[in-house]
Amino acid sequence: MNRRSGTGYTGVPSWVYVIAAAGSLFILLPLVAMVAKVNWPQFIPLITSESSLTALGLSLRTSAASTALCVVLGVPLALVLARQPFPGQRLLRAFVLLPLVLPPVVGGIALLYTFGRQGLLGKSLEVAGIQIAFSTTAVVLAQTFVALPFLVVSLEGALRTAGSKYDAVAATLGARPTTVLRRVTLPLVLPGLASGAVLSFARSLGEFGATLTFAGSLQGVTRTLPLEIYLQRETDADAAVALSLLLVAVAVAVVGLSYGRRRSSAPVKEQL
Amino acid sequence: MSISRKTITALLAAGALAAGVAGCAGSSNTPAATSPASSSSSISGEITVFAAASLKATFTKLASDFEAKNPGTKVTLNFAGSSGLVTQITQGAPADVFASADTKNMAKLSDAKLIDGTATNFATNVLEIAVPPSNPASIASFADLAKSGVKVVVCAPQVPCGSATETIEKATGTTLAPVSEESSVTDVLGKVTSQEADAGLVYVTDVKTAGEKVKGIPFPESDKAVNTYPIATLGASKNKELAQAFIAAVTSADGKKVLDDAGFGTP
Numbered sequence A: 001m002n003r004r005s006g007t008g009y010t011g012v013p014s015w016v017y018v019i020a021a022a023g024s025l026f027i028l029l030p031l032v033a034m035v036a037k038v039n040w041p042q043f044i045p046l047i048t049s050e051s052s053l054t055a056l057g058l059s060l061r062t063s064a065a066s067t068a069l070c071v072v073l074g075v076p077l078a079l080v081l082a083r084q085p086f087p088g089q090r091l092l093r094a095f096v097l098l099p100l101v102l103p104p105v106v107g108g109i110a111l112l113y114t115f116g117r118q119g120l121l122g123k124s125l126e127v128a129g130i131q132i133a134f135s136t137t138a139v140v141l142a143q144t145f146v147a148l149p150f151l152v153v154s155l156e157g158a159l160r161t162a163g164s165k166y167d168a169v170a171a172t173l174g175a176r177p178t179t180v181l182r183r184v185t186l187p188l189v190l191p192g193l194a195s196g197a198v199l200s201f202a203r204s205l206g207e208f209g210a211t212l213t214f215a216g217s218l219q220g221v222t223r224t225l226p227l228e229i230y231l232q233r234e235t236d237a238d239a240a241v242a243l244s245l246l247l248v249a250v251a252v253a254v255v256g257l258s259y260g261r262r263r264s265s266a267p268v269k270e271q272l
Numbered sequence B: 001m002s003i004s005r006k007t008i009t010a011l012l013a014a015g016a017l018a019a020g021v022a023g024c025a026g027s028s029n030t031p032a033a034t035s036p037a038s039s040s041s042s043i044s045g046e047i048t049v050f051a052a053a054s055l056k057a058t059f060t061k062l063a064s065d066f067e068a069k070n071p072g073t074k075v076t077l078n079f080a081g082s083s084g085l086v087t088q089i090t091q092g093a094p095a096d097v098f099a100s101a102d103t104k105n106m107a108k109l110s111d112a113k114l115i116d117g118t119a120t121n122f123a124t125n126v127l128e129i130a131v132p133p134s135n136p137a138s139i140a141s142f143a144d145l146a147k148s149g150v151k152v153v154v155c156a157p158q159v160p161c162g163s164a165t166e167t168i169e170k171a172t173g174t175t176l177a178p179v180s181e182e183s184s185v186t187d188v189l190g191k192v193t194s195q196e197a198d199a200g201l202v203y204v205t206d207v208k209t210a211g212e213k214v215k216g217i218p219f220p221e222s223d224k225a226v227n228t229y230p231i232a233t234l235g236a237s238k239n240k241e242l243a244q245a246f247i248a249a250v251t252s253a254d255g256k257k258v259l260d261d262a263g264f265g266t267p
Helices: A014-035 A040-047 A048-083 A089-101 A103-113 A122-127 A136-162 A165-174 A177-188 A190-206 A208-216 A225-235 A236-270 B002-022 B053-071 B082-090 B103-111 B161-171 B186-191 B204-213 B221-224 B240-251 B252-260
Strands: B026-031 B045-052 B071-078 B097-099 B115-125 B128-130 B152-154 B180-184 B199-203 B216-219 B227-234
Touching: A014 A236, A040 A236, A040 B071, A048 A089, A048 A136, A048 A225, A048 A236, A089 A136, A103 A122, A103 A136, A103 A208, A136 A177, A136 A190, A136 A208, A136 B252, A165 A177, A177 A190, A190 A236, A225 A236, A225 B082, A236 B045, B045 B053, B045 B082, B045 B186, B045 B240, B053 B071, B053 B186, B053 B204, B053 B240, B053 B252, B071 B186, B082 B097, B082 B103, B082 B221, B097 B115, B097 B240, B103 B115, B103 B227, B115 B240, B128 B161, B128 B186, B152 B161, B152 B186, B161 B199, B161 B227, B186 B199, B199 B204, B199 B240, B204 B216, B227 B240, B227 B252, B240 B252
Parallel strands: B045 B071, B045 B097, B152 B180, B152 B199
Antiparallel strands: B026 B071, B097 B227, B115 B227, B128 B199, B128 B216
């Protein structure tokens, strides 16, 4: 809509490109420095060691679980925030976004006092025979806590952009609210939901502080890839660098995949 | 489309910010207070001391005592995990004295010819069982930690406190099934003070520092893994005289008393 094509005029002053180049170098240079530090002859043995593969597998499994949990909890939240205004809506949005700016270790402490053995809910859960502390569930909870805002915000944006015209038309044609949601609203915002889910997955993959504080660190149970890197750093810098690169590669693959998908779906959205 | 793209950009920025904060825990610089320069002492100037995190309380006191006794001197302290400090020193961090929590990390520096002369062992530390004040799992001995249903947290074998734990397990033939293997003593202690764990294995000195929040249970098998703390002047020091004087103060009778009070043993 606001794109000027054909004339070659981009509307961006040339000096902006210089600063933009400096900005991208600021992100790229540390990655290049890390790649330069990799002990390449040992790279494959380092990333395929038993502890590394266990940590990677655990990271992928828990991130998938927390992404699913983010979708289940986040879609209704985004709908409530995007559609009908209600008292306290802005406050609710501010609180939902809080984990984005909260240091993860603070999130970990908060979760500990909620789901921990002595926590707000933990005591009742323990009576019911459910123990969350030091379990894989604790890892998923920590990841969901930090990743949920990513899904809510990108889906809320998509819902606002799509508007509610089509929903209204469907409703006047006799569709019940659940049918409208299932057949009209969600299909319209599917690209937004997908990119939100991918961002949640990527954030879950990188979760460290809350997991360390809340879930602990045990191979195969709670020691995800970032925790494994932190531990390896103590004794084996080569292994830590190799695993860091692996994590970067997985993150790039995940984000790249989502960008590819969003590109291909963009024309459909622009017609709306 | 444009709105959601903007939102995502903002989100990525915010996420990066939040993720970045997590990495900030670790070393801290504690410049000790300067004392008025008045006396006619032969030593003067400034030194930087890199010391293991477990030495924080004792070395802060030792440094301020040293400055009070030797006006015109300034001791800057940097505390972190020993292996992290070794990495910093080998990467060229400006330090005059290094005090390690184990001989293994000091050996890394002496092998790299980065220390001046030889290291002096100045303290020892042993493990102790830390339990919440109410001792919910009724732990009384090292063997009790292996009972089923006891949630015990230890250090990972990669860090000094974890290798000490492993040594004791081997020596006693007791196999622990910890619910978590943490990267530092602080994390183990945190799980015990928050009562998530029934017991944790930490150093005697950590139990003393934690005060009322945990109860310490000494066990005789702890003498199977005595951790020795060495201290040395670094080769790159610009003020070796002052560095030596500080090390002499740490190993003096007064220095020993400060260390004894904190729970450290004599090598």
